[in-house]
Amino acid sequence: MKIHSTLTIAAAAAMLALASGCASDPLNAGSTAGAGTAGSGEKIVVGSANFSENVILGEIYAKALEDAGYAVERKLNIGAREVLYGQIENCSINVVPEYNQALLAFVAPDTQASGTDAVDAELGKTLPANLGILTSSPAQDNNAVAVTNATAQRLNLKTMEDLAKASSGMTFGGPTEWKTRADGYAGLEKAYGIAFKEYKLLDYSGPITISALDKGDVDAALLFSTVPQIKANGYTVLEDPKNALGVNNVTPLVCKEAVPEKAQSVLNAVSKSLTTEELTSMNASYAIDHMDAADVASEWVGKQDLK
Secondary structure (H helix, E strand, O other): OOHHHHOOHHHHOOOOOOOOOOOOOOOOOOOOOOOOOOOOOOEEEEEEEOOHHHHHHHHHHHHHHHHOOOEEEEEEEEEOHHHHHHHHHOOOOOEEEEEHHHHHHHHOOOOOOOOHHHHHHHHHHHOOOOEEEOOOOOOEOOEEEEEEHHHHHHHOOOEHHHHHHHHHHOEEEEOOHHHHOOOOHHHHHHHHOOOOOEEEEOOOOOHHHHHHHHHOOOOEEEEEOOOOHHHHOOEEEOEOOOOOOOOOEEEEEEEHHHOOHHHHHHHHHHHHHOOHHHHHHHHHHHHOOOOOHHHHHHHHHHOOOOO
């Protein structure tokens, strides 16, 4: 599947949404997983959100399951969490790559849990009975607010508190859904009193956002912490001392009955093997080297021992 040729510019690259450490599998040991096994002919449907990192992760899950003998159907690049969640909740999609604290903020926006183990435990309590998360990866992709180094120096910006003082004269760029999320712009307003003069609608930390920052069309923007352009373009990521944006570990979200226990073990092995550095490198292969998402994923899976 050649994702690079089918993603739209607006949906195509945004590098996402993550306390290090690998949590134990939070699925209830007594829960019933699907009866399908490798070679049974039953397909596991792998989905993803509509930004490139999540598509790459979806391809990694799909490739790892295929290598383990499972039939896989890909439904990648579907949309934001607001769209995707309903499809896994009704099990028309069986597994998606998620980001644990962002997922918790979505299903339980008033939660105070923080840290991988606490967040995963809270998800185990709040997700619908038919859904579960598997092992959280040490790989993180966190929401971040970035400005150019020139803007940071001109306004003396280092933290979100600094940004709040200057925000009334600034323009912010981000996707539609992020404006109202508790771990997004709404959370920054609540935690720091940030109030930009304008919120411009852009893509998810992708090429449109990068271009808007570079051209000065926006003064600050949502960027995911694994976006390679943060380093390549010399952006300043502002510190978030109140942790309003959260810390997110890459975490498989599954429809329990549709993902057999052995398939869960494959996905857990993926989580345990993946690192933040590798995730950032894969994003660079896609966004800067223009590799296809499927090729990026296959290259990574081919180097792993996921047994």
